[in-house]
Amino acid sequence: MGRCRNTPFMIPAIRVAGVSKCFGATRALDDVSLEIPRGEFFGLLGPNGAGKTTLISALAGLVRPDAGRLAVMGLDVQADYRSARRQLGVVPQELVFDPFFSVRETLRIQSGYFGIRDNDAWIDEILENLDLMPKADANMRTLSGGMKRRVLVAQALVHRPPVIVLDEPTAGVDVELRQTLWRFIRRLNADGHTIVLTTHYLEEAENFCTRIAMLKQGRIVALDSTRNLLRSFSAHALRFRLAGGRLPEPLASAAKEESGLWSLPFDRFDEVAPVLAALRDAGCVLEDLEIGKPDLEEVFVRVMNRAEAA
Amino acid sequence: MSGFSTLLYKEVLRFWKVAFQTVAAPVLTAMLYLLIFSHVLEEHVQVHGVAYSSFLVPGLVMMSVLQNAFANSSSSLIQSKVTGSIVFVLLPPISYPAFWAAYVGAAVIRGLCVGLGVLLVTLWFARLGFEAPAWILVFAILGGGILGTLGVIAGIWADKFDQLAAFQNFLIMPLTFLSGVFYSVHSLPPFWQQVSAWNPVFYMIDGFRYGFFGISDASPWKSLAVVGACFVTLSALTLALLRRGYKLRA
Numbered sequence A: 001m002g003r004c005r006n007t008p009f010m011i012p013a014i015r016v017a018g019v020s021k022c023f024g025a026t027r028a029l030d031d032v033s034l035e036i037p038r039g040e041f042f043g044l045l046g047p048n049g050a051g052k053t054t055l056i057s058a059l060a061g062l063v064r065p066d067a068g069r070l071a072v073m074g075l076d077v078q079a080d081y082r083s084a085r086r087q088l089g090v091v092p093q094e095l096v097f098d099p100f101f102s103v104r105e106t107l108r109i110q111s112g113y114f115g116i117r118d119n120d121a122w123i124d125e126i127l128e129n130l131d132l133m134p135k136a137d138a139n140m141r142t143l144s145g146g147m148k149r150r151v152l153v154a155q156a157l158v159h160r161p162p163v164i165v166l167d168e169p170t171a172g173v174d175v176e177l178r179q180t181l182w183r184f185i186r187r188l189n190a191d192g193h194t195i196v197l198t199t200h201y202l203e204e205a206e207n208f209c210t211r212i213a214m215l216k217q218g219r220i221v222a223l224d225s226t227r228n229l230l231r232s233f234s235a236h237a238l239r240f241r242l243a244g245g246r247l248p249e250p251l252a253s254a255a256k257e258e259s260g261l262w263s264l265p266f267d268r269f270d271e272v273a274p275v276l277a278a279l280r281d282a283g284c285v286l287e288d289l290e291i292g293k294p295d296l297e298e299v300f301v302r303v304m305n306r307a308e309a310a
Numbered sequence B: 001m002s003g004f005s006t007l008l009y010k011e012v013l014r015f016w017k018v019a020f021q022t023v024a025a026p027v028l029t030a031m032l033y034l035l036i037f038s039h040v041l042e043e044h045v046q047v048h049g050v051a052y053s054s055f056l057v058p059g060l061v062m063m064s065v066l067q068n069a070f071a072n073s074s075s076s077l078i079q080s081k082v083t084g085s086i087v088f089v090l091l092p093p094i095s096y097p098a099f100w101a102a103y104v105g106a107a108v109i110r111g112l113c114v115g116l117g118v119l120l121v122t123l124w125f126a127r128l129g130f131e132a133p134a135w136i137l138v139f140a141i142l143g144g145g146i147l148g149t150l151g152v153i154a155g156i157w158a159d160k161f162d163q164l165a166a167f168q169n170f171l172i173m174p175l176t177f178l179s180g181v182f183y184s185v186h187s188l189p190p191f192w193q194q195v196s197a198w199n200p201v202f203y204m205i206d207g208f209r210y211g212f213f214g215i216s217d218a219s220p221w222k223s224l225a226v227v228g229a230c231f232v233t234l235s236a237l238t239l240a241l242l243r244r245g246y247k248l249r250a
């Protein structure tokens, strides 16, 4: 693996090396290093103000880092900025639009900025996939917020970038668009596009991302595959309500209770039967019994708390 | 289509879609100036031996070119900065010289549109010669280019619309009004003649006027040198700012 790194097709989609950025006294990024291989669906998570957007902006050349280097598909975002930007499609977090133009004009102009003319076939495909066709000739001003968000996604895709970065694409977006959007993005990912996603909806990240980085106050506090993160920071749990009886030791001290709902973590499924037997023997009457899967929300909370303690 | 031609096209489309405000309104303003000043002063003033209204027209045309060139690049930039849509031109691989050229190019085109409009309308009121048309074109383009470039600087620098208004009120307006649009500098007291000699806008208007009458306060070659030097200096400054990403890339 280590040896393959140097061959051209092992150049990662994104390489971030030792990047720091301060805004006045705020340390938005603090020595961030990160590699995202091609074809990955990568999640960038963190609380508000963690530095996610700053990192994306540095990749896109909108923010100049104080230290460190960034490369997209092996192209330095400063030294080789024009080639690097061709490789990158960014959906900005802020809902911005140019009020002078219709949806189609906006996309044609955006294509032109990348030096692409006669892009209508691809533009139509994007419009189709994002359910924007009915609004193709509507002025941007007249679109609803969710529609504007779709156009932002479309704008990021006009030049068929191999690397697509979505900064909270589903903030304030209805269920239908979320589903449409994810279907399209997953298809692009299946076609080989690298996807980087930030979101505060952790179940989205859990469902789609194969690897995740968690940022806190400009530092990476966790970076691993989604599976490993779930395994190391969250566990399966037996959840139930007690209709009668009391939890015996040692189960009682291992369990957590929240408004009547008990949660007993376990690692392997063969631990379940003995636990249930012990509960029965202690005279517990169980209600609403279910097995909870590890979830990213729990991982997130634990990672953030651990970072707090460190 | 390259990034440059698209950005130029988009910038032209931006003002052309609202041509009523961006072209027709300034033409009307210039006409009002002409009506009022020429009506009041026609009887009393002759400059360089031409009737005052004839003298005034090229000045008004050039003033319109300059002000609208400045307005175009500066307002477009500040608007897209304030709304955030500036990211659409910052994300693509548009080089900074192309960025500069597109904004300035559109500014010159807007300036020329308005200037032409003013000229056509005022031809009804005043008789004009076209002694040296090449000079007319050269000064209109260079003047528009200078003010378009200044507009890029102001648009990048200003964070709010009122800062832009300050730039316009305290720099652009005094420079244009004290440049001999409404008078020949030879009619000024010596001190103000000296001051005018340091005002680059004076040379733009004087050179432009030479194209019409073949007469001017300064030699057109000297004016060309001053205006050309201004254009090169300001453009170099703007390119340096854009290259550093000044206020555009944090």
Ligand SMILES: Nc1ncnc2c1ncn2[C@@H]1O[C@H](COP(=O)(O)OP(=O)(O)OP(=O)(O)O)[C@@H](O)[C@H]1O
Residues within 6 Å of the ligand: A023, A026, A027, A028, A046, A047, A048, A049, A050, A051, A052, A053, A054, A055, A093, B250
């Ligand atoms: N242009 C700027 N000027 C000053 N401070 C900034 C600027 N951009 C970001 N910051 C600060 O840098 C820090 C990181 O901000 P950033 O936008 O990257 O966070 P984020 O992780 O994207 O948060 P969110 O989830 O709210 O979008 C914050 O403290 C923010 O206030």
Ligand SMILES: [Mg+2]
Residues within 6 Å of the ligand: A052, A053, A054, A093, A167
């Ligand atoms: Mg953000």
